[in-house]
Amino acid sequence: MHRAFLAACALTASAATAAEPPVVPRPLTLVTMKEGPLRLSASLPVVAPASDPGAQRAAQWLVQLVERSHKVKLRVVPEASGRAIRFKRMDDSSLGEEGYRLTAWSGMAVVSAKDDAGLVHGATTLWQLVATGKGGLAVPPVDIVDMPRFRWRGILLDSARHYQSPEFLHAFIDWMAVHKLNVLHWHLTDDQAWRLEIRKYPRLTQVGAWRVPAGAARDDIDNATGKPRLYGGYYSQETVRALVRHAAERGITVVPEIEMPGHATAAAVAYPELAAAPIAGGAVPADWGVYPNVYSLEEPTFAFIEDVLDEVMALFPSRFIHVGGDEVERGQWLDSPRGKARMVELGIDDPARLQPYFTQRIGRFLHARGRRLVGWDEILEPGLPVASVVMSWRGTEGAVKAAKLGFDTVLAAHPTLYFDNRQSALRSEPPGRARVVSLEDVYAFEPMPAGLSREESAHVLGLQGNLWTEHIRTEERLASMAFPRAAAIAELGWSPPERRGFSDFRSRLDALMRHYGSLGLAAAARMDESRRKPATAAAALVRTSHELRLCSDNISLGLEDDAPPRGTRAVFVVDIQNPCWIYPAVALDKLTAVEATVGQVPFNFQIGEEVKKIRFATPTTPAGELEVRLDTCEGDLLARLPLAPAARSHGVTTLPRSPLARRSGVHDLCLRFAQHGVDPLWTLDTVRLLERAP
DSSP: OHHHHHHHHHHHTTGGGGGGGOOOOOOOOEEEEESEEEEEESSSSSOOOTOOOOHHHHHHHHHHHHHOOOOOOOOEEOOOSSEEEEEEOOOHHHHHHHHOEEETTTEEEEEEEEHHHHHHHHHHHHHHHEEETEEEEEEEEEEEEESOSSEEEEEEEEEESSSSOOOHHHHHHHHHHTTTOEEEEEEEEEETTOOOOOOOOOOHHTTTTEEOOOOGGGGGGTTTTEEEEEEEOOOOOOHHHHHHHHHHHHTTOOOOOOSSSSOHHHHHHHHHBBSSSOOOGGGGOEEHHHHHBBBSSSSHHHHHHHHHHHHHHHHHHSSSEEEOOOSOHHHHHHHHHHHHHHHHHHOHHHHHHHHHHHHHHHHHHHHHTTTTTEEGGGGOOOOOOOTOEEESSSSHHHHHHHHTTOOOOOOOOTTTTTEEEESSSSSTOOEEEEEOOHHHHHOOOSOOOOTHHHHHHHHHEEEEEEEEOOTSSSSSHHHHHHTTHHHHHHHHSSOOOOGGOOOHHHHHHHHHHTTTGGGGGOOOGGGGGGGGTTTTTTTEEEEETTTEEEESSSEEEEEOOOOSSSSSOOOOEEETTTTEEEEEEEEEEEEEEEEEEEEOOOEEEEEEEGGGOOOOOOSSSOOOEEEEEEESTTOEEEEEEGGGGGGOOOSEEEEEEEEEEOOOOOEEEEEEEEEEESSEEEEEEEEEEOOOOO
């Protein structure tokens, strides 16, 4: 786009900022005119030429949105005279891809664009402008010229760790479209499941799409088989085609991710001959973390992967195919005689070259078929085909390095863009990573890394928020963890920096969120209070694990209890490498006893050698105890609460009250477990300190 055009737009918009109606993401230019508003009613036609299917779909999208949010049924017609809402094509190269113009006044509203996506975005903006007043529904008189800053404004949805229904996915695509997000990065395979039907290899879904959950869920017996009930599901090719088609109608590209060469356990369980080493247990696992299992480097394995990708490309027209490439452990390649022999055959004497060999071979296969390989930033090695796209997840460094080397890149940076992080410190938060990443934190992220030249900056395609679902079990929670933080992603990817400000964004977002319910979107509420402590936190003698301070921050999670198999479960905040909490600044003079509620969960975490570093206090009973110590975790022992009453319970258990050794003054209290091993993982739910009667 020409710089002069952008500058003119910015100047024009600045004069009208104060009077702008609320739109998310904020348009490039929005000028409020002096004409009267356009009144909406069921008699107002929406005109889209019969010869233009894209315009008709955009018009129908507007009709659907207005009916759902305002209960007014508009109608689409191929032609009409007089007052109307009109969708039409315009040949204006200055708008660029996905750009649109929207003009509304008392007599008419016109949405024009040169491509289908632009028409959809224009329809979305027009819907957001509809307001209810004394005269009924109306669209204010505006002239909007709008286009995105970045071409990649995405959300990663992990359907491998937890399966989501096709109905939910269709709704999720609509929610994305309402925010002008345009890439659904669909994570379909991982260690814990293979979700995509591949007809040449049916066991990928017959076997690889199902697992037995960890912990108490193993006691949920399927009456038909007499075995633990399997958890999972997969997407048929018919389901995928319908989903991809629906996304295209909303201006959204679905980018599939087929993980390789690591995160391959589910596929290797289905077809053991693909594995570099035998899979322990021979079943799809329910642990979270990084497994050592990788595909072999044999020719039949590459033939399998190419067959799979052929079917993937037939289902997904996207030019981008994501192949993972993260967290690959080379041990299985190096430890087997066949792996070493294969290195000799390939002429590779440096083990560090094994993954690049694998990835780059797949890249050449995709590029020969007109597709572009996308991978996590670990793929950025010498020899990577120049058409590849590097997705930077380990901060922004991978994006900077990629852009400087001439590769296109997408920002998906941990931790800010990882939406499995909690949004607040409130106990009502769903399970997830314990770090708080609020709406404001996301909005403060700048997608364009500093230090890039103009030429290098052109390689930054955009950004995405990432919904990893290890700890996001339900669709309701997924919606809550995604929105409204995904709205911040949308504005960061669409609006230039000079058009952004959090206070203004928050105000505009409030207007949009009033319509979320009508769209079936149960978003997180009270995002502006993300770091607010409960009102009683400073004075109460009862604290939850959410309100206490963790002794360390190694792998800190908002971890869901494993029981009951169906129904409401407790959520604990715990560092799984050090289950220990600090109750700060306690006035001890009047305290006489302590009570606690605790839970136990399976230690289903693949953390490699780190598990050997976990240390517990030495227990004095077979079941172990919860210790309360003065000041530090090595301080004087004030109380010991035996865990025996909770040992046979999969749910939350109240431990018997224990006397608290008398001390005076204000001190921190350390609460930690004394136990014999890591499994089960004991975790604190609540602690209550009791005072002597006055």
